[in-house]
Amino acid sequence: MPHTPDPITRDPIARLDGVVKRYGRLTALDGADLRLQRGELLALLGPNGAGKTTAIGLLLGLIRADAGTVELFGQDPQRIEARRRIGVMLQNAELPPTLRVGELLRLTASYYPAPRTPAETAELAGVSDLLERPYAKLSGGQQRRVQFALALCGRPELLFLDEPTVGMDIEARQKLWAAIRQLLAEGCSVLLTTHYLEEAEALADRVCVMTHGRMIHEGTVEALRARVALKRIRCLSTLSIDTVRSWSEVSEVRRDNERLHISAAEAEVVVRRLLAADLQLRELEVQRAGLAEAFTELTRDADEASDTDQREAA
Amino acid sequence: METAMSVNESFVNEPTSLVMPRRRVIGAYLEEARSECLRYMRAPGFMLPIMLFPGMFYLLFGVFMAKSEGADAARYLLASYGVFGVMSPGLFGFGVSLALERDGGLLTFKRALPMPPGAYLLGKMLMAMAAAAVVILLLLVMALTLGHVMLSLAQAGALLLTGMLGVLPFCALGMFVGTLIKGQGAPGMLQLIYLPMSFMSGLWIPLPLLPKFLQQIAPVWPSYHLDQLALAAVGLDQQPLLPHVLVLIGFAAGFLLLAARRLRRNG
Numbered sequence: 001m002p003h004t005p006d007p008i009t010r011d012p013i014a015r016l017d018g019v020v021k022r023y024g025r026l027t028a029l030d031g032a033d034l035r036l037q038r039g040e041l042l043a044l045l046g047p048n049g050a051g052k053t054t055a056i057g058l059l060l061g062l063i064r065a066d067a068g069t070v071e072l073f074g075q076d077p078q079r080i081e082a083r084r085r086i087g088v089m090l091q092n093a094e095l096p097p098t099l100r101v102g103e104l105l106r107l108t109a110s111y112y113p114a115p116r117t118p119a120e121t122a123e124l125a126g127v128s129d130l131l132e133r134p135y136a137k138l139s140g141g142q143q144r145r146v147q148f149a150l151a152l153c154g155r156p157e158l159l160f161l162d163e164p165t166v167g168m169d170i171e172a173r174q175k176l177w178a179a180i181r182q183l184l185a186e187g188c189s190v191l192l193t194t195h196y197l198e199e200a201e202a203l204a205d206r207v208c209v210m211t212h213g214r215m216i217h218e219g220t221v222e223a224l225r226a227r228v229a230l231k232r233i234r235c236l237s238t239l240s241i242d243t244v245r246s247w248s249e250v251s252e253v254r255r256d257n258e259r260l261h262i263s264a265a266e267a268e269v270v271v272r273r274l275l276a277a278d279l280q281l282r283e284l285e286v287q288r289a290g291l292a293e294a295f296t297e298l299t300r301d302a303d304e305a306s307d308t309d310q311r312e313a314a
Numbered sequence: 315m316e317t318a319m320s321v322n323e324s325f326v327n328e329p330t331s332l333v334m335p336r337r338r339v340i341g342a343y344l345e346e347a348r349s350e351c352l353r354y355m356r357a358p359g360f361m362l363p364i365m366l367f368p369g370m371f372y373l374l375f376g377v378f379m380a381k382s383e384g385a386d387a388a389r390y391l392l393a394s395y396g397v398f399g400v401m402s403p404g405l406f407g408f409g410v411s412l413a414l415e416r417d418g419g420l421l422t423f424k425r426a427l428p429m430p431p432g433a434y435l436l437g438k439m440l441m442a443m444a445a446a447a448v449v450i451l452l453l454l455v456m457a458l459t460l461g462h463v464m465l466s467l468a469q470a471g472a473l474l475l476t477g478m479l480g481v482l483p484f485c486a487l488g489m490f491v492g493t494l495i496k497g498q499g500a501p502g503m504l505q506l507i508y509l510p511m512s513f514m515s516g517l518w519i520p521l522p523l524l525p526k527f528l529q530q531i532a533p534v535w536p537s538y539h540l541d542q543l544a545l546a547a548v549g550l551d552q553q554p555l556l557p558h559v560l561v562l563i564g565f566a567a568g569f570l571l572l573a574a575r576r577l578r579r580n581g
Contacts, residue, residue: 090426094418094419096349098353103349111430112334113334
């Protein structure tokens with residue numbers, strides 16, 4: 001496994017260790033490992049069907065593993081004592097439509113030993129103006145904010161946020177990010193699953209990439225980007241594609257009208273050759289791959305690897 | 315399976331704030347029940363049919379048409395429409411809401427939260443009992459004012475109690491159906507149980523007027539046994555009550571166990 005040894009020796013507050021989970025013939029998790037340290041935000045990324053939801057479901061005690069260890073604060077997540085220390089925001093939960101926001105907060109807070117006051121929760125989640133409104137009368141974005149408020153009302157040590165900003169506009173998303181940062185500053189840990197890579201980039205201390213029920217990468221956002229060494233070069237040039245392609249440093253090139261798009265590991269060398277070969281070259285841009293490219297590259301590699309495995313097996 | 319539960323030492327010395335005082339645990343059960351009652355009492359789509367159908371039937375058959383038959387007919391129909399009215403908060407309040415909440419993710423969310431065990435079911439049970447009480451009170455008011463039925467306070471109280479406790483076997487049945495069918499299919503399925511069962515137990519037309527065959531199989535239905543108890547409560551039936559009570563308890567326990575097993579397995 002590409003599981004880098006963690007320099008922090010403290011016990012993780014949430015842990016999956018060699019976990020296998022099958023649904024009939026489908027293997028959702030196939031030896032999944034995950035460690036979440038106190039105070040960090042770990043983003044769990046992966047394409048649909050990678051096993052993210054199953055991993056979260058195990059850590060919340062909703063399902064049981066077929067093999068391996070699942071621990072939350074060193075306990076079985078199905079123990080209520082462990083879950084009293086977590087807050088949960090799931091991807092889709094239709095809350096009782098006729099209850100008012102304040103009533104939902106009051107109910108959820110009652111499950112916890114030392115919850116925040118409703119006013120404090122509402123302030124943090126930005127729902128102070130919604131407390132008297134019935135849940136069904138809220139917009140989609142407002143409902144997501146209320147769900148976030150329910151997640152943090154119990155003063156949890158660990159927050160599970162499953163796609164928290166789906167359906168939110170940009171402003172609401174920024175506010176939610178700010179609230180998450182505030183919680184992190186207070187020492188709360190967060191396990192975040194998201195489709196928005198910029199969200200992981202903006203918030204995460206570490207990212208963990210899953211495909212096919214396994215973790216294929218775990219490390220800092222920087223480390224994930226560095227895994228993909230390629231840089232992108234764009235410029236307006238009259239050079240033919242074939243000329244550029246013949247250079248050994250260039251791994252990929254395509255032309256779209258006048259503009260050349262080049263991928264290369266050593267951008268500096270290619271840029272030097274470009275400038276030497278075309279004195280009229282304009283609008284030169286060099287960009288390091290973002291998290292999105294890194295992610296696509298990683299999961300594509302994993303897909304190809306698993307395809308090869310299947311071919312070999314066949 | 316899970317390996318041995320080695321509780322790490324760093325987690326043993328939990329801050330005292332993490333210990334849930336008993337008072338707060340009880341508070342959580344109460345909050346759950348309160349929320350459950352509030353949300354359904356506020357939902358006209360739930361409360362109106364529950365109150366209107368037995369209310370209208372009783373007004374029509376128990377008050378207007380029974381005038382010629384005398385007060386005993388109105389008394390008899392008070393018991394049977396009461397049972398008819400009590401069945402629906404059990405079947406629909408419990409069954410349909412469970413089916414919808416399994417579908418909509420609310421049950422999953424609640425299971426992930428540290429909600430005390432059983433608070434969800436207990437809350438729904440108390441809600442169904444409260445709704446049953448509302449239905450019985452409505453019929454009692456109609457019977458005493460419009461139907462000119464003479465009831466002692468003890469008889470009225472006994473009918474109310476019968477209704478509130480009698481809703482429980484139907485909660486269990488509704489819960490079982492709610493675990494079988496997810497989402498919007500549940501109401502239709504429950505209607506298919508509710509209406510024929512009410513008819514065949516003699517809740518709409520008194521049993522002696524029904525075909526012999528239906529009279530013979532009536533003891534199969536839980537609503538028949540509840541009807542016997544309700545008739546006794548208003549002073550119309552002098553048979554021993556214990557067998558009916560035992561059948562209803564057995565019926566409730568059986569479906570509760572079946573439903574709980576399915577919920578644990580399938581969520």
